[in-house]
Amino acid sequence: MAAVKDSGFEALEKLKSTEPPVFLAPSSISEVARAASQYLFTKLKPHNPKSPFDELLVDGFDAEQIWQQIDMQSQPLLSTLRHEVKRFAKNPKEIRKIGALAVEASHEGDVDEMEMDDDNDVEDDDDDELDESEGEEEEEDEEEEEEEEEESEEENEGIEDKFFKIKDLEDFLEEGEAQEYGTTDFKNKKGLSKGKNQNLSDDDDYDEEDEEDEDEEDEEDEEFGAFAGDDNEDADKLGKARYEDFFGGKKKETKKTMRDVIEDEEAGDGNQGNEKLSTHEKELLKVQSKIEQMEKANLDPKHWTMQGEVTATKRPKNSALEVDLDFEHNARPPPVITEEVTASLEDMIKSRIIEARFDDVQRAPNLPTKSKREAKELDDSKSKKGLAEVYEEEYVQKSNPAFAPATFSDELKKEASMLFKKLCLKLDALSHFHFTPKPVIEEMSIQTNVPAIAMEEVAPVAVSDAAMLAPEEIFSGTGKIKDESELTQEERKRRRAKKKRKFKAESANHPVKKARDTNSEIPSTVAGNE
C-alpha cells in the first residue's frame, strides 16, 4: 500500500514536472496521470463518506468515466467545503483545530485505503470479453458498486451498458456547463482544478489513444475536452463571470431542466450513434455529404472547358491538347479514293462500254417546217364520173369558185385553216393587234385601159374598177386646169406650138394613116387642147 501511495505521489510529482506539450501527444504519461489521479482520489476519499467509490477506477475506463467518478466524489465535497470556508471566514480560530483533525483523519483514511487498495490492486477490465476473471473481493466490490448504480438507474437499463451510464454522463455534462458558464462553486473548484487539469490532460491522452467505435462518442468527448480545455485556459477570466450574472440566481434545477432536455436529446442521439445507424439514416448521411460536395463544386469557379468562349490566355498552357474533344458529326465524310474504289468504277465503266449504254445528250427531233407534199395517188380504176361531168365541174370551178363542191381534202384544209385563224386571232389579241401588215407582193399584171362597161362582161365580178388603171394613167398633169375661154393669147400660142411639135414627133415615128379610128383617139390631145 505504501508502495502504491508512494508511486502515486511520485506520479503526481512527475506530472507536475512534465512540460505541457507532452500532455498533448500520446505517451506513457497517461499511466502516470492515472496513477496520480488515483492517489488524489484516495486522498480525498475520507472527506467524502457518501462517495460510492472507494477508489478511482482507471484501468479500462475511458476519460469520461474517470471524470464522472471524480465528479461524483467531488460534488458533495464541494458543498461541504463551501460550508467550511464560510465557517472559517467567520471563525478563523477553528482552522487550527481542523488541521489536527485532518491529519488524523488522513492517517485513518490511509490505513483504510491501504486495505482497500490491496483488494482492488488487480486490474479491472471493463471489456465485455473479460468478465469475472479477477478476485472475488473485487467482484464483490464491483457488484456493490454496480448494484448501487443499478438501483439508481433502473429505468435506463435498456440504453446503458457497462460502457455508458447516463447518470455519469449527466454529471459530467453538468460539471462542464458549470465550468463554462461560471458558478459560485467555481472558485472553490480551483483546488480541484489542478487535479482536473491533470485528469483532463489524461482524458486528452486517453482520447487520442482510445479509438471509439462510434464517431459520435468521440465527438462528444472531444467537444467536452475542448470545452474543458478552453475553460482551463480562461479559468481566471471566467471565474469572475458568474451564473447569477447570466441567469439571475442560482437555479441549478431550472438550468438543469433546460439544458438537460437538450442534453438528453443529444444523449439520445449519442445513444443511437453508439448503437447503430438505420439504413435510412445512412442514406441520408450519404445524400447530405453528396449535396455538400455538389454545393461546394458549384461555388468554385468552373473548369475552363465549361466556360464558353475561352481564349488561349484564359486556359492553362497546352491544356487544349489534353482535352478529349469528340463531336458527333452529322455529315457523311468525303469518300477516300482507294484502289478498290477506282477498280470498281473502272469495272462499271467497262461493262457500260460493252453494253454501249451511254447517257449521251439526245438531239431533239426538229419540228417539220414544211408540210408533207400531198402524194397524189393515181387511181387506176375507171372513174365513175363521165367525161362531160368532169368538164362541167372544171368550168364551174373556173367561173364560180364559190359554188364548186368541196372535196375531202378541202374539208380538212378548211378545218385546219379555221383552227389556224382562231389561233392567229388569239395571238393577235396577245399583241394588242399591233401586228406587222402583210408584205406587199408586187405582181405584174396587164391592166387594159378599157372603160368599165366594156370590161364588165369579161372581167370577173370581184375585181373592181379601181384596179384597172392608175389615176396617173387616167389623167396626167397638174391641178391647174384652165378652160379655153380663160387662156391668154400667149398661152393659146404656146399650146398650139406644143401640139404641132407632138404631131410632128408622132408622124416621124408612124406614118400617117388615112383613116383613123375614132375609138382609139388619144385622150391626151383633148387634154392638151386646154
Place this chain on the structure above:
Amino acid sequence: MLRRNVRLRKEYLYRKNLEGNEREIYEKKRKIREALQEGKPIPTELRNEEAKLRQEIDLEDQNTAVPRSHIDDEYANATEKEPKILLTTSRDPSAPLTRFVKELNIVFPNASKLNRGSQVISEIIETARSHDFTDVIFVSENRGKPDGLIISHLPFGPTAYFQLLNVVTRHEIQTKKEMGKMSEQYPHLIFERFTTQACIFMGKRVMNILKHIFPVPKLDAKRIVTFSNESDYISFRNHVYDKGEGGPKSIELKEIGPRFELRLYQVKLGTLEQDEAEVEWVLRPYMNTAKKRKFLGE
C-alpha cells in the same frame, strides 16, 4: 429585256400550274391508247371524254405526246445548239489553279478560257450572254487546291454550286511529255446512280445540268467521261478506251485528265449574278438526320 423576263416568268408559272391538268390528260390518253391497242373496252370513267381525246390522239405527234414538266424547261431547246462554255476563275488565281483550269478547258469540248483580271461577275455574264455562250463555269480555290465549281447555264438557266474534293490534276501525275496529248473528241457520257426525281431530290436535275455541258457525240467516240454518284458525292473520271486483243469483251481503259469528287450544295433558279434568285435546293448538313438523307439518289 425586263419585260421579256417578266413575261417568261409568267409563262413559267402558268405552265407549272397547268402541269397537273396536263398530267391527268396524258394519263387518260394513255389509257385510251392502251385500250385501243389491246382491243379492250375503254374504261367507263373516260367514256364522256373519249371522242375528244381520241381525236387529239390522232393528231398527236412525237413532240406533243410526251408530257412536259416545268423542270428542265431551261434545257428544252438546249439540244438544238451545241453548247459553248466559258471557263473562269476567282480573282488572283494561283498557278495550280490556272493549270487546273487549262485542263478543264481541254476536258470540256467547245470551251474557252477567260482570264479573270478584275472583272465583276455581272460583267462576265453579260458578255457571255451577248456572245451566245450556253454555260459559264467558275472555279475557285483554297491555297492552291481547287475547291469550288459553279456551273451557270446561261440564257437564264439554273446555277449549280459544287464543292471539289480530292482533286488530282494531270500536272500532278506526270510531266507533259509523258502524258502525251489528250484526246479532245466529243466524249460519251456515263451517269451512274442519279435516280431521284422529285421536289427536294436533285438526281435527275443535276444529271441534266451536267449532261448539257457536253455536245452530242459520235457513236464511235473513244473518249468517256463518267459521273458516278456515291452517297451524294459525284466522282468525275475521264477515260479513253480501246478494244483489247482478247475479243469484243475485253476493254482497256486508260485514265486521262483530272479526277475529282463533286459535292452539290446549292442549286439556284437564276444565273450567277442574280443574287436574289430563288434557291431551288440547298444542302443542310447540320440537320440531325443529315446522315440518313441522300439527295442525288442511290
